[in-house]
Amino acid sequence: MSKRYLVLTELFLPTKGGTAVWFDQVYRRLGGKGVHVITADVPGAADHDRDHPNSIHRLSLKRVPWLKPESLVMYLKLLFVALWLALTKRFDAIHAGRALPEGLIAWMVARLTFRPVVIYAHGEELTGWGKGNKYKAMCFALQHADQVIANSDFTRDTLIGMGVHQDRIVLIHPGVDTDLFRPDLHFQDLRDGLGLGPGTKLILSVGRLSRRKGFDKVICSLPALVQGGLDAHYAIIGIGEDEAYLRQQAENAGMSARVHQLGHVAMEDLPRWYNACDLFVLANREISGDTEGFGIVFLEAGACGKPVIAGRAGGTGSAVLDGFTGLRVDGESGPELFQALSALLGDPERSAEFGRAGLERVRTSLSWDAVAERTKRFTI
Numbered sequence: 001m002s003k004r005y006l007v008l009t010e011l012f013l014p015t016k017g018g019t020a021v022w023f024d025q026v027y028r029r030l031g032g033k034g035v036h037v038i039t040a041d042v043p044g045a046a047d048h049d050r051d052h053p054n055s056i057h058r059l060s061l062k063r064v065p066w067l068k069p070e071s072l073v074m075y076l077k078l079l080f081v082a083l084w085l086a087l088t089k090r091f092d093a094i095h096a097g098r099a100l101p102e103g104l105i106a107w108m109v110a111r112l113t114f115r116p117v118v119i120y121a122h123g124e125e126l127t128g129w130g131k132g133n134k135y136k137a138m139c140f141a142l143q144h145a146d147q148v149i150a151n152s153d154f155t156r157d158t159l160i161g162m163g164v165h166q167d168r169i170v171l172i173h174p175g176v177d178t179d180l181f182r183p184d185l186h187f188q189d190l191r192d193g194l195g196l197g198p199g200t201k202l203i204l205s206v207g208r209l210s211r212r213k214g215f216d217k218v219i220c221s222l223p224a225l226v227q228g229g230l231d232a233h234y235a236i237i238g239i240g241e242d243e244a245y246l247r248q249q250a251e252n253a254g255m256s257a258r259v260h261q262l263g264h265v266a267m268e269d270l271p272r273w274y275n276a277c278d279l280f281v282l283a284n285r286e287i288s289g290d291t292e293g294f295g296i297v298f299l300e301a302g303a304c305g306k307p308v309i310a311g312r313a314g315g316t317g318s319a320v321l322d323g324f325t326g327l328r329v330d331g332e333s334g335p336e337l338f339q340a341l342s343a344l345l346g347d348p349e350r351s352a353e354f355g356r357a358g359l360e361r362v363r364t365s366l367s368w369d370a371v372a373e374r375t376k377r378f379t380i
Contacts, residue, residue, distance in 0.1 A: 002031035003376075006085055006115075007054075008078060008106050009097030010061055012039035014048045018296035019122060022174045022371075023097055028053050029372035036085055038078065057081060071101050078105045086113040093118055093380045096141075098125060100134060103141040116146040116380045123155040123293020123315045126162065130289070139163060147380050151294045152315030170378045173318055174296050175371035176362055180271055181303035183359065187276035190269070194233060194260050201232045201345045204277035204306075206270070206297045209240030212290050214283030214311055214331045216246060221338045222255045230345050235260045237273060274304035279344050279351065284311035285331030295319040298326070299366055302358030307351040309340050325358035 005027065011017060013024040027035050033055045041058035049056040059081060061074045069075075078101065086094065086109050096106035096119045103119040110117035119142060129135045142148055142164050149172050150156035160166050196202060207213045215236055225232045236246065236259070243261065250259035265273060274280065280301035284292040291314035298308050298319040310316040311331030322328040327344065329336045344351045364370070 002034060003092040004031065004034040004090060005036070006082060006089070006091045006094045006106075006109075007035065007037040007097070008039075008082055008094070008102040009037065010040050010074075010102060011097055012037060012056075014044040015040065015042050018174060018294075019097065021177075021296070025175070025177065025368040026372045026375055029369065030376055036089065036091075038081055038085070057085070075101050075105060078102065079108065082106070082109045083112065086110075086115065091115055093146075095379075096120065096145075098122070099138040099141040100125075103145065104137060107141050107144055110146075118147045118149060118380055119145040120149045120151070121155050121159055122151050123158065124291055125293075126155065126158045127286075127289040127291055149375075149379065152318035154315035154317065155293055172371065172374050172378065173366060174294060174299070175366045175368045176296065176299040176303045178303050178363055178367045180267075181274065181300045182271065183275065183305035185272045185275045185304075187272045190272055190276045194235065196233060197231070199231055201230055201279070202277045203232060203234045203341070203345075204237070204273060204280050204301075205234070205282055206237045206273075206280075206300070207282055209236070209238050209242040209246060210290075211242060211245075212285055212287045212292070212313075213238075214281075214285055214337075215242070216249050217283045217285075217331060217334055217337050218281055218341070219246065219249045219253055219255060219259055220334055221341055222258055223253055224338055225341060225345070226255075226258070228342060230342070232341075232345060233258045233260065235262055235273065235277065237262045237265050237270070239264050271300070271304060274301050274306055277301075277306060279309065279341070280306050281309040281341070282311065282316075283309065283329065283331040283337050284313055284316065286313040292316055298358075299362055302355075303362045305355040305359045307344055307354035308358065309337070309344065321357075321361070324354070325361060326354050 009023050011020040013020050032053050035054040038057045040061040059077050093116045094106045094110045096102040106117045148169050250256045294315045301308050308326035310320040310328050312328045320326045327340045329340045
């Protein structure tokens with residue numbers, strides 16, 4: 001018999017992002033209408049929820065800048081609805097998508113209704129808030145949870161350093177939709193649209209356009225790659241605050257004709273872009289505590305049979321097996337990134353071997369079915 005969960009998460013489809021996909025894909029596999037999800041009301045939610053197997057409760061979860069804390073209204077809404085559901089339904093456990101704000105509310109409701117509480121930890125939220133009151137509240141929620149789900153070895157080690165008992169931590173990697181992301185999809189029209197010839201190498205990055213993702217380092221590597229005899233182009237999918245900065249970087253490097261900022265692309269086209277590339281790169285680095293907690297994009301590339309290069313910062317070691325599914329480099333080091341790019345773009349056989357290994361790993365242990373099964377087996 002399926003367990004009945006109350007799930008509190010601000011991030012849930014159709015909100016964009018890997019975490020929203022994770023929760024949607026896993027909980028739809030863990031139970032039917034007995035799983036109740038409290039989440040944010042966003043554009044497109046009604047269409048998404050209409051045929052969803054879970055019971056979805058949408059709230060307006062907007063922060064009010066002049067309030068202290070600015071999330072006070074969000075906390076109160078979550079608390080009221082979660083407590084009402086917990087008192088009127090018989091849940092086996094309460095799950096929270098993050099420590100703040102959801103985890104703190106989940107802990108309060110769980111204690112009032114004598115139910116266990118499980119909190120997800122993703123990595124980047126643990127290191128980016130300094131040591132102030134938010135950090136202390138986050139530590140409290142995590143330390144008092146009955147179980148914490150860590151998405152990577154990096155996140156697990158960070159949690160232990162924050163005082164979370166290691167026996168309460170369960171390691172569960174996120175997954176990928178292997179029906180959507182797969183090899184052998186048609187992509188020639190995408191390459192033709194960029195004006196790429198048969199021998200042109202296409203490097204691809206996908207992610208929010210923020211400095212820690214390392215897009216600028218890839219751009220700076222392009223001149224040396226071209227001078228070394230590689231006809232390389234670079235496509236970037238994503239939106240964010242660094243759009244103008246990256247355009248300027250390409251211009252400064254004399255690579256504007258080879259750097260293609262594609263912005264947002266339709267979900268049905270994203271797997272085709274992975275198929276269109278020769279190499280996927282996200283040379284992430286840590287900036288002021290902000291780091292990559294895992295990197296679902298590496299799994300998406302792997303599911304399409306592509307070799308990957310990741311930065312060494314954060315939890316990418318759980319997403320990219322160095323020397324097996326791809327390479328990990330110091331994202332701060334331009335020369336190290338250049339060497340990795342040159343090595344894989346110049347060695348199709350090695351690249352194909354990495355791509356095959358990544359595809360096999362995803363299909364056997366990191367499909368959403370596999371992740372849901374592990375969640376079912378090892379969580380409260």
